Amino acid sequence: MLDRKIWAIASGKGGTGKTVLASSMAAHLADLGFRTVLVDADLGNANVHTCFGISRPPVTIADFIDRQSEHIEAVALDSGIENLRIISGALEPMDAAHIRYQQKRRIIRQLNTLEADVVLLDIASGANLTQVELFCSADIGAIVFAPEPTSIENAYRLVRMMYLYRVREIPGFRKFERKLPKGLMDGQIAPMRFLAEIESIEPEWADRIRKRMETFTPGILVNMVRDKEDRDLGPEVRLVCKRYFGLSTPFLGAVEYDDCVWQSVRHRKPVILDYPHSRPSRSIRQVTEALLALSRRRK
Amino acid sequence: MTPGFSDLTYYEVLDISPTVEPKEIQDGYHRVREAFKKGSLASYSLYTEEERQDILKLVEEAYHTLIDEQSREEYNKRLAQERARLGKAAAQESLPFAEAAASEEPQAGEQEPEVEEVTRSVMELMGPEEPVPPFPEEEVEDYEEAERKEREEEEVEFEDERSDLEVWEGAAGENSQDVPEPEEDQEEARAEAPEPSEPEDEEPGPEEEPLEKIVIRAAQEQEKQDQPETQASPPEEDKILLKDIVPAMAKTVAPGDAGPRPAPGRERESYEETVNDITPAPEEKPSALDYIETGVSGAFLKQAREAKGVTLEEVWETTRIRRPILAAIEEEEYKKLPADVFLKGMILTYARYLGVKNPEEVVKGYMDRLVAARDWLE
Numbered sequence: 001m002l003d004r005k006i007w008a009i010a011s012g013k014g015g016t017g018k019t020v021l022a023s024s025m026a027a028h029l030a031d032l033g034f035r036t037v038l039v040d041a042d043l044g045n046a047n048v049h050t051c052f053g054i055s056r057p058p059v060t061i062a063d064f065i066d067r068q069s070e071h072i073e074a075v076a077l078d079s080g081i082e083n084l085r086i087i088s089g090a091l092e093p094m095d096a097a098h099i100r101y102q103q104k105r106r107i108i109r110q111l112n113t114l115e116a117d118v119v120l121l122d123i124a125s126g127a128n129l130t131q132v133e134l135f136c137s138a139d140i141g142a143i144v145f146a147p148e149p150t151s152i153e154n155a156y157r158l159v160r161m162m163y164l165y166r167v168r169e170i171p172g173f174r175k176f177e178r179k180l181p182k183g184l185m186d187g188q189i190a191p192m193r194f195l196a197e198i199e200s201i202e203p204e205w206a207d208r209i210r211k212r213m214e215t216f217t218p219g220i221l222v223n224m225v226r227d228k229e230d231r232d233l234g235p236e237v238r239l240v241c242k243r244y245f246g247l248s249t250p251f252l253g254a255v256e257y258d259d260c261v262w263q264s265v266r267h268r269k270p271v272i273l274d275y276p277h278s279r280p281s282r283s284i285r286q287v288t289e290a291l292l293a294l295s296r297r298r299k
Numbered sequence: 300m301t302p303g304f305s306d307l308t309y310y311e312v313l314d315i316s317p318t319v320e321p322k323e324i325q326d327g328y329h330r331v332r333e334a335f336k337k338g339s340l341a342s343y344s345l346y347t348e349e350e351r352q353d354i355l356k357l358v359e360e361a362y363h364t365l366i367d368e369q370s371r372e373e374y375n376k377r378l379a380q381e382r383a384r385l386g387k388a389a390a391q392e393s394l395p396f397a398e399a400a401a402s403e404e405p406q407a408g409e410q411e412p413e414v415e416e417v418t419r420s421v422m423e424l425m426g427p428e429e430p431v432p433p434f435p436e437e438e439v440e441d442y443e444e445a446e447r448k449e450r451e452e453e454e455v456e457f458e459d460e461r462s463d464l465e466v467w468e469g470a471a472g473e474n475s476q477d478v479p480e481p482e483e484d485q486e487e488a489r490a491e492a493p494e495p496s497e498p499e500d501e502e503p504g505p506e507e508e509p510l511e512k513i514v515i516r517a518a519q520e521q522e523k524q525d526q527p528e529t530q531a532s533p534p535e536e537d538k539i540l541l542k543d544i545v546p547a548m549a550k551t552v553a554p555g556d557a558g559p560r561p562a563p564g565r566e567r568e569s570y571e572e573t574v575n576d577i578t579p580a581p582e583e584k585p586s587a588l589d590y591i592e593t594g595v596s597g598a599f600l601k602q603a604r605e606a607k608g609v610t611l612e613e614v615w616e617t618t619r620i621r622r623p624i625l626a627a628i629e630e631e632e633y634k635k636l637p638a639d640v641f642l643k644g645m646i647l648t649y650a651r652y653l654g655v656k657n658p659e660e661v662v663k664g665y666m667d668r669l670v671a672a673r674d675w676l677e
Contacts (some may be wrong), residue, residue, distance in 0.1 A: 153344045190345070192302035236334035236341035239314055243303040244345050 002034075004295040005137030006111055006206075007120045011025045011144040012154025014125040017223040020142045022122040022187065022263060023051040024281065025288045026274035030084035032282055032292075034117040037076055039087045042124040043099065046089025052079045053268040057088035064110075065103055072110040081273075085116075108137045118295075127158040132165045135218075140294050142219040142252055142287075145237070147230035151263040152237065156244075159218070163191055163245055166216050167209055176205055193246045210246070219294060221287055250294065253287040256280050301350040308378060309361035317375070321366060325617065328362040594668025595661050597631040600646075603653045604629075618648045625649070628665075633672060642666075 009022045019042070026038040040048035049057045059075045068077050076085040077263070103165060121138055123131050133205050135141050135158075145155040164185060167173060177185060199206040220241070222234045234251040241249040256279045264274035272281045310317045313327035334341045335354045342351065365371045604614065612624050624645065627635035636642050646665050650658035 014434055078566065147340065149343070152340050156344060180561070190302055196302060232330070232333060233341055235330055238340045239331065239334050240345065244342075246303065 002117055002292070002295045004117055005117065006138040006140075007118060007291060007295065008123055008135045008138035008141040009144060010123040010131055010135045010141065010158060011123065011125045011151070012127055012156070012158040013145070013151045016125070016144045016146045016151055017255075017261070018125065019048055019122055020271060021144060021284060021287075022120055022223070022256065023048060023222060024270040024284045025291075026084055026086075026118075026120050027081060027270040027272050028285050028288045029083055029118050029292075031121070032288075033083065034231065035083050036118045036120060037085045037087060037114050037116045038079070038120045039111065041090035041121045042089050043130070044089070045124060048086055049077070049088045050268055051265070051270055052081075052086060053086070054079075054086075060088040061107070065099060072107070072114060075278060076114070079170065094162070099130070099169060104133055108134070123262065124196055125154075127154065127161045129165075131158070132161045136162060136165055136169070140217075140219070142221045142291060143249075144221045144223050146224045146227070147222060147233050152233070155220075159241065159247070159249075160191075160254040161243060162216070162218070163213070163247070166212060170208060170212050173205075176202070192243075195246065213245075213247055217248050217250060217294075219252040219291065221252045225254045226257045230254070239248075250290075252290040253283055255283040255287065301346065301353050304354055304357060309364055309374060312357055312361040313365065315654055321368075324362065324365050328358065329616070331358050338516055371475075374624065401574075425475040498537075515665065594671065595664030596668060597629040597665075600653065600661075600665075614652060618645075618652050620645045620649060631670060631672070636669075639666065639669075642669075 009018055009025075011018045019040075022038060026036050029036040038048060040046045042048075043061065049055075054077065057077055059069065059077070061072075061075055063069045064072050064075045072087070075089050079086045111121075121134060123134050129196065143155055143158060145151045167187075168177075173189070178200070184194065189197075195206050195209060198209065220234060220237055222230065222237075226234075227233045231254045234254050238249050238251045241247050245286075258278055258280045259274040260278045261280055262273050264271035267274050271278065272284055277283055304312070308317075313324060313331055315323055315327035319327070330405045332355065333339060335346070335351055335358065337351070346354070363370075363376050398401065604611075611622050614620065614625055615622050623635065624637065626632075628642075628646065637645070643662050643666060647658055650661040655661055
C-alpha cells in the first residue's frame with residue numbers, strides 16, 4: 001500500500017514529547033485505515049503501553065529478543081483501537097541495555113515481516129549506536145526537537161552521528177577510511193569541511209558520499225511550540241541542515257504546546273483521541289499526513 | 300568562506316528559486332537572517348562567531364543585489380555568463396559564481412580616486428564599531444550588550460538605521476555633495492525597509508570585510524549612480540507618490556511653513572532636530588479644523604499599505620511594529636498610540652517599509668496632524 005513501511009521517530013534529547021507524538025500519530029494512521037504497529041523501541045525506558053492505558057503488558061519485545069517468542073507477531077498487543085497494535089518495549093532496563101548487533105538485525109528483519117501497512121518505531125532519545133542504527137534501518141524517519149537550545153544541539157548531534165554512520169555504510173568506505181588523516185572521522189568535523197577534505201584526497205569518494213546522502217532525508221518536526229518564533233525554528237533548522245550537513249531534511253510541521261497534552265498523558269490516552277479538536281491534535285494529524293506523503297514517494 | 304557557502308549563488312544563499320517575486324526574496328532573506336542571527340537557536344552550536352558573521356554578510360550582499368530590480372538583472376546576466384563559461388571549460392574546478400562575478404566588476408580604472416574616497420568614508424563609519432571579542436567569556440557580555448543596544452535602538456531608530464544603511468549600501472556618494480536623485484531615496488527606502496531593529500547583527504566589524512570587497516561594492520554602487528537616469532528608475536507602478544495621494548501634503552511640507560527643517564536631500568537628521576520639528580510654532584497656528592485636514596492621515600498609510608498589497612501581519616513581520624499599534628496609527632486612534640518619540644520612529648520605519656517617497660516628511664506630516672488633533676480635542 002505504501003512504498004515505505006518502517007517509520008522511525010527519534011530525538012536527540014529526552015522530554016521532547018516523542019512518545020506522545022508517536023502514539024497519537026499511530027492512532028491517527030489507524031483511524032485512516034492503515035494497519036499500524038507501534039513499536040516501543042525505547043528499550044529500557046519503555047512507556048508506549050502507558051499511553052494506551054495498558055498497565056502491565058503481558059509480553060514485550062524482551063520476549064522476542066530472548067527467543068521465547070520466535071516471531072515478532074507474537075509480541076504485538078492489541079491496543080484496543082481498531083487497526084492498531086503495539087509492541088511494548090522491554091520493561092527491565094537490564095534486559096535491553098546492551099542488545100547485540102545480531103539481535104538488532106533480527107528485530108529489524110522481522111519488523112518488515114509484520115502484518116501491517118505502517119510500522120512506527122518510537123526510538124529512545126540520545127545519539128548512541130543503537131538509536132542511530134535503528135533510525136537508519138527505517139524507510140523514513142522524523143527527528144523531533146523542542147524549541148530549546150539543548151534539544152536542538154542534541155538533534156544536530158544525532159544527525160551528525162547518522163551522517164557518519166551512513167558514510168561508513170557505503171561499501172568499501174572502511175578500506176578508504178584508512179587513507180584519511182587521523183581524526184577526520186571523529187564525529188566533530190563539519191560535513192561540508194569533511195567533504196572538501198575528501199574531495200582533495202579522492203574526488204570520486206566525495207561524489208559517492210554526496211550521492212549516498214541524497215537518499216538520506218529525515219524529516220524534522222518541532223514539538224511544544226508556543227509562538228511564531230518557535231514555529232519558525234522548523235524552517236530555520238531545515239535550512240541549517242541543508243547548509244551544514246548538505247542534507248535535505250523536509251520540515252514536517254510544528255505541534256503546539258498545550259495543557260491538554262499532559263492531561264491526556266494523565267488519562268493515559270493518546271491526545272488525538274482524548275482531545276481530538278485541540279490544536280496539538282490537529283497539528284499531529286497534519287504531520288502524520290506529511291509523513292504519509294513522504295512514504296508514498298517512490299524510492 | 301564558511302564551508303557550505305562558498306559556491307552558492309545569491310539565490311541559493313537566500314534559499315529561493317531564481318524566478319521568485321520580490322516578496323519572496325524578502326521572505327527568504329528574513330528566514331536566512333533569523334537562522335543565522337546572533338544567538339539563533341538553529342545555528343549557534345554549529346558555526347563559530349566569525350563564520351556566522353561571514354554568512355550574514357553574504358546574506359546581506361545577496362539580498363541587496365536581488366531586491367533591486369536593476370542589480371538583480373545585472374547579476375542574472377553575470378550568472379548566465381559564468382555558467383556558459385564554466386560549461387565550456389568543462390568545469391574542472393568549480394569557480395564560485397558570486398566571487399568570480401565580483402572580480403570582473405571593477406574594470407573602470409578612472410573611477411579609482413572616488414572609490415578610495417568612498418572606502419575611506421565607509422571605514423570611518425565602521426570605525427567606532429567594536430571588534431568581535433575573541434574569547435567566549437566575553438561573548439556573554441556581548442549578548443547583554445546586544446540586548447541593551449537593541450532596546451535602545453527601538454527608541455532611537457532614526458540615527459541607527461541611517462548609519463546602518465550607509466555601511467551596507469557601500470554609501471557611494473552619501474557624504475559627498477551630490478544631491479541624490481529622487482529615485483535614490485526611494486530605492487534606499489525599499490532596500491532598508493525590512494531591516495528590523497537589530498543592526499548589531501549585520502554591521503560588519505572593520506577587520507572582517509576585506510578591503511577589496513568594500514571597494515568593489517562601492518564601485519558597483521558608484522557605477523549604478525553614474526548610469527543614466529532612465530535606467531536607474533524603477534518601474535512606475537512600484538512607486539507610491541505621497542503627493543499624488545495626499546494633495547494636502549504639499550501644504551504641510553512646503554518649506555518654511557514650520558520652523559527649522561533639514562534641507563531636502565540632506566541625509567542625516569539629528570534626533571533633536573526632529574524633535575524640535577514637531578513642536579508647532581504658535582503664531583503659525585490656523586484654525587484647528589484647517590489643521591486637521593492637512594498633514595498625513597492614517598488613511599494615507601493604510602492606502603499605501605493596501606496598494607503594496609500587504610496585511611498588518613506582514614508589516615509586523617518585517618518592521619516588528621506591533622499590530623495593535625499599526626492599527627491605531629492607521630485608524631488614528633490617538634489615545635492608543637505610544638509616546639511621540641516612539642511613534643516617530645515607528646512611522647518612519649513603517650513609511651520606509653511602504654516605500655513612500657519621503658519617509659521623513661510622512662513622519663512630519665503625521666506628527667503635525669497628531670499635534671493638531673490634540674489641540675483641537677482639548
